[in-house]
Amino acid sequence: MGALKSLAEDYAIIDTAFLQFCASRGIFSVEDFLIHDMYTLMASTEKLSNSDRLKQGINQLLLITETYHQPWMNGLVLLEDREQNKHYLPTGSESFDVLLQGGLREGHVTELVGPSSSGKTQVCFQIASNVALKKGNVVFFDSGNSFSPTRIKQMVTHISGLKENKANEALQQAMRNIECHAVFDMYALLDVLHQLKLNLKSQIGYEIRLIIIDSISSLIAPILGGSNAQGHALMVSVGYLLKELADRHNIAVVVTNHMVGGEGGNLKPALGESWKNIPHVRLQLSCNHATNNYAVCILRHPYMASGKSANFMIP
Structure with missing residues (x-):
């Protein structure tokens, strides 16, 4: 160049x-x-x-x-990569996993959208707990001081189903498998993601199964501001970086996004059209607070029909 x-x-x-x-x-x-x-x-x-x-x-x-510098690959290479290297990470909720035919797909960016108190952060905690409990490394980006070790402890104990003496050992191992970064702006996020990319390339045996960003919208929204071209470029840049990390290193990436008012007063995912095509999978969450029941609905998925939904519980 x-x-x-x-x-x-x-x-x-x-x-x-x-x-x-x-x-x-x-x-x-x-x-x-x-x-x-x-x-x-x-x-x-x-x-x-x-x-x-x-x-x-x-x-x-x-x-x-x-x-x-995107590599050229033919259809057979792509198919073999999907079948041999890309697997599913169970979320810790059976009905959630049944809906997604196994769980979160490695190599995909999955977006959880929903209004405030719809369960986005709680689902992130549950997924992180389940993956960490099964000895998978998790990188958790916390943009709002919402990460709760106490909540993770409750979920790990519940998911493991072990007695107290053995549950404590499992808890310690799971907590060691979760690496939490407090990030409060887009530049801090990009700094850590680029360092993560370098570590994955250079450190033999360094593996990550799951990346969670809660919430991506709170980091991106402040830099957009109307027709701010640089803000939109940064948003697309972080999106492509997440997709590259997911695909090249077989990582499941989960990001959360809030909802804003759309036409006719209907709610829609924030961040607009430029972001809409970044996630491979878009799932909408909702919660009935009277019964503490949660629901997930597929808004977009490369292999599944939109509109399918499932109910689930969070411990």
Whole structure:
């Protein structure tokens, strides 16, 4: 792809200040950029007055390079990959798993949408508990200080069905398998995701079964603001990064999204049309608080018909 300055005409964020920042670190071409440590590069912007804009430039350049370097694969290769490498992660709820024909698909980004108090965070806790209990590593991104070790403990104890002395051992193992990151803006999320990507590439034996972001909408919404092109570019960038991590490393990714008012006062998932096509699977949650019964409905799925639903309980 050549010199970075050749991209300046098409991408406003790659301006003189960004090119000078890169040049000061020996980055003059796309090739220089690709071999640079992204975590170090992001960190080096922190003390600069234009830190946010430089981070936007780095993420824009990552998106550009990922778009240009997608591997070519024929249909047979894709089919073999799906059949041999992509499996299901049970959610811990039998009816939920029956609806999804086994659970959450590895290699897919699954979005849980629903209004406030519909059970999105509780479902995330249950899925994380079930995967961690079965010795799978979980990375949990908490954007609202909602992660509750106490709630995880209750769920692990319930799911395991073990007596107290053995349940304690299972609990400790499950809690060790959950890595929680508090992230309060899009840039913090991207920083950790890029570091995660590097770790998965470079560390032999480093495996992750599940990534959860609760909630993706609270991180993305503040940067959109009307026709903010950079905000939309960052949103698409994080979406493609999640899909890449899911597909290349056979990870199930779960993100939560709130709902907003649409036409006729009907609720619809937030983040708009640009985000709508990022998740492979979109599930809507609801809760009857009088009976504490939850429901899940398929809004979109690559293999299943929309509209199918199931009721389930959360311990």
